[in-house]
Amino acid sequence: MTTTTTSAHTTAAKDTGPGAGPVVAFRNVTKSYGPVRAVDGLSLELHPGETVALLGPNGAGKSSTLDLLLGLRPADSGTVELFGTTPREAIAAGRVGAMLQSGGLMEDVTVREVVALGCALHPRRYPVEEVLGRAGITEIADRMVNKLSGGQEQRVRFALATAGRNDLIVLDEPTTGMDVTSRQAFWATMRDQAAQGRTVLFATHYLEEADAIADRVLVLNKGRLLADGTAAEIKAKAGARRIAFDLAPDAPVDETALRALPCLTSYERHGDTVRLQSRDADATVHAVYALGLYPRNLEVAGLGLEQAFIALTEAEEAK
Numbered sequence: 001m002t003t004t005t006t007s008a009h010t011t012a013a014k015d016t017g018p019g020a021g022p023v024v025a026f027r028n029v030t031k032s033y034g035p036v037r038a039v040d041g042l043s044l045e046l047h048p049g050e051t052v053a054l055l056g057p058n059g060a061g062k063s064s065t066l067d068l069l070l071g072l073r074p075a076d077s078g079t080v081e082l083f084g085t086t087p088r089e090a091i092a093a094g095r096v097g098a099m100l101q102s103g104g105l106m107e108d109v110t111v112r113e114v115v116a117l118g119c120a121l122h123p124r125r126y127p128v129e130e131v132l133g134r135a136g137i138t139e140i141a142d143r144m145v146n147k148l149s150g151g152q153e154q155r156v157r158f159a160l161a162t163a164g165r166n167d168l169i170v171l172d173e174p175t176t177g178m179d180v181t182s183r184q185a186f187w188a189t190m191r192d193q194a195a196q197g198r199t200v201l202f203a204t205h206y207l208e209e210a211d212a213i214a215d216r217v218l219v220l221n222k223g224r225l226l227a228d229g230t231a232a233e234i235k236a237k238a239g240a241r242r243i244a245f246d247l248a249p250d251a252p253v254d255e256t257a258l259r260a261l262p263c264l265t266s267y268e269r270h271g272d273t274v275r276l277q278s279r280d281a282d283a284t285v286h287a288v289y290a291l292g293l294y295p296r297n298l299e300v301a302g303l304g305l306e307q308a309f310i311a312l313t314e315a316e317e318a319k
């Protein structure tokens with residue numbers, strides 16, 4: 001095993017700097033389980049220092065993509081490279097840390113013992129106490145692993161993923177089971193890792209996390225890449241805008257005419273409040289006035305990431 005005396009605060013390896021090749025390269029990768037095509041001709045590249053969120057509905061292929069990336073499963077066709085080499089070689093070189101949903105922790109050991117083992121196995125390890133501190137588990141270091149809550153287990157997994165100086169950190173729904181404070185602390189640590197030049201890829205169902213943390217968002221559906229860009233670009237790609245207004249109380253309202261407004265992609269009414277999504281907000285608002293309504297508190301806004309995500313995946317389902 002290789003050891004290193006590099007300072008704990010050394011940044012990621014030099015060849016991950018600007019101008020270096022991609023950290024991750026998928027080229028036309030396909031993976032099926034029997035009749036289910038979990039990953040369908042996926043091509044993408046991740047670059048040094050990016051923090052990338054992987055979004056998708058249940059069964060979209062997120063975990064399968066991460067499994068292929070980590071070499072845990074072979075692709076049926078296409079190629080997966082990390083740092084220009086195979087996943088196996090990149091992991092053996094200690095360049096990749098991963099926190100997966102599955103995989104039990106050893107049970108009859110303390111938190112410190114399991115983290116110490118993770119550190120010992122890493123070719124570019126950090127000191128155990130530093131790893132415990134970063135994951136916020138110093139206080140529970142002497143507790144048995146099988147006595148931990150779900151959120152505490154997640155923190156131990158996080159400690160194992162950051163036991164050494166990795167250049168790529170892969171996280172599959174890392175904050176599931178964590179309370180709000182733990183989540184915030186977790187992402188603060190992750191931001192710090194990214195600021196040191198590491199590439200971070202995380203799958204999540206929390207769209208607000210993707211919006212707040214990621215500088216790039218990949219939307220997967222049915223194993224295919226539906227959108228790839230900043231959160232703002234994904235919102236723009238969804239195309240629709242939100243319109244909300246209040247109807248004048250007691251004014252006669254033709255519900256059928258409201259539902260038939262032009263360019264609507266969604267319609268909701270709660271009492272006097274109407275909430276719409278429209279492909280062309282100008283045309284819709286114009287038609288509201290043409291109905292002889294006098295909307296009050298009129299608001300027109302872009303979609304949030306969550307609504308954009310739903311609009312994009314629904315549009316794909318409708319194909």
Ligand SMILES: Nc1ncnc2c1ncn2[C@@H]1O[C@H](COP(=O)(O)OP(=O)(O)OP(=O)(O)O)[C@@H](O)[C@H]1O
Pocket residue numbers: 033036037038056057058059060061062063064065
């Ligand atoms: N080992 C397996 N055997 C058979 N089918 C599988 C296996 N693993 C995944 N699948 C199927 O492949 C598809 C993609 O699953 P995957 O777990 O990659 O999606 P996901 O986006 O991670 O979903 P979730 O958000 O629910 O975790 C699903 O239809 C799933 O049922």
